[in-house]
Amino acid sequence: MSLPDWQQIDTVLLDMDGTLLDLHFDNYFWLDHLPAAYAAHHDMSEEEALSELNKSFVGLRGTLNWYCLDYWTELTGLPIAELKRDVQHKIGFRPHVKDFLQQLRVMGKRTVIVTNAHRDSVNLKMEHTGLDQLVDRIISSHDYQEPKESQAFWDHLRQDENFDPARTLLIDDSQAVLESAARWGIGWLLTIFHPDSQKAPNTDSRFPGVHHFDELKF
Structure with a gap:
């Protein structure tokens, strides 16, 4: 598996904490x-x-x-x-996130945040960052009563979003979530090596990844 080929991707599923927002x-x-x-x-x-x-x-x-x-x-x-x-x-964006999301919008990609965060956490972070204005939709695993680590989460999401798994990219800092998405059949997977700005990066992953979004080429 390689870094994203944007010509092969219609939908971008985005984790929130540690991917778009600083896990610190x-x-x-x-x-x-x-x-x-x-x-x-x-x-x-x-x-x-x-x-x-x-x-x-x-x-x-x-x-x-x-x-x-x-x-x-x-x-x-x-x-x-x-x-x-x-x-x-202490809530804040990771580097280059706004530019990345803007580029996805320009390219016509559907962007959906899929997070395990409770809705109270989601709402607090939206109040503080306005992140909800930069994506098409936000889904919490609590909406489905299944965490992203569960295969049932992806079943619910497919019914709800009607995306093509083969033409979908998931970006997430959780290896367990990426493994779950891989088993379910998400075609493109990318991890984040530096989710917490106050901790050292961790590149121990079987998935391709980036430290920051400016490393991705369009």
Whole structure:
């Protein structure tokens, strides 16, 4: 599999966090801000709080609950959606995203964000970035009650969007999601090597990828 041949692509499916938006916001929230709030709420150290939360993290990755703010609100006793607003200043675009999306629009490609993020997270990020104005549609896996790691997600999406899998590109920083899309039959797959601006890039992927969108040629 190679980098996209745009003549062979009609639909571009785009992950949100770590692909279009800097994953630093999410990593900071879950690994720093939430443990601090949990520690204060339960009168424990931040180290104890993170250890306690990590117990809940185990086994949830790749499930809908992993991404569900309502689930985490119930589990922690904290208003997760409200807490995210405390650090919303960290929400931001990854480099060259706006130019990339504008070019796709000029080329007449249909652009659809497909994200595992809960709708409350999606709405907060749209308020802060206006990203929804740059794409044709936004779909949350919560709309289908199936995460992108599930084959059922792609079945729902096909019924909803009526795209040609062979002429569709998915760009995502999650290797598990890309593997799921590959098994289902998405024809073009691309990963992001540098989803979090505050962490080192990771090029360990069986899929072709880029650090930033300016590396793609049209």
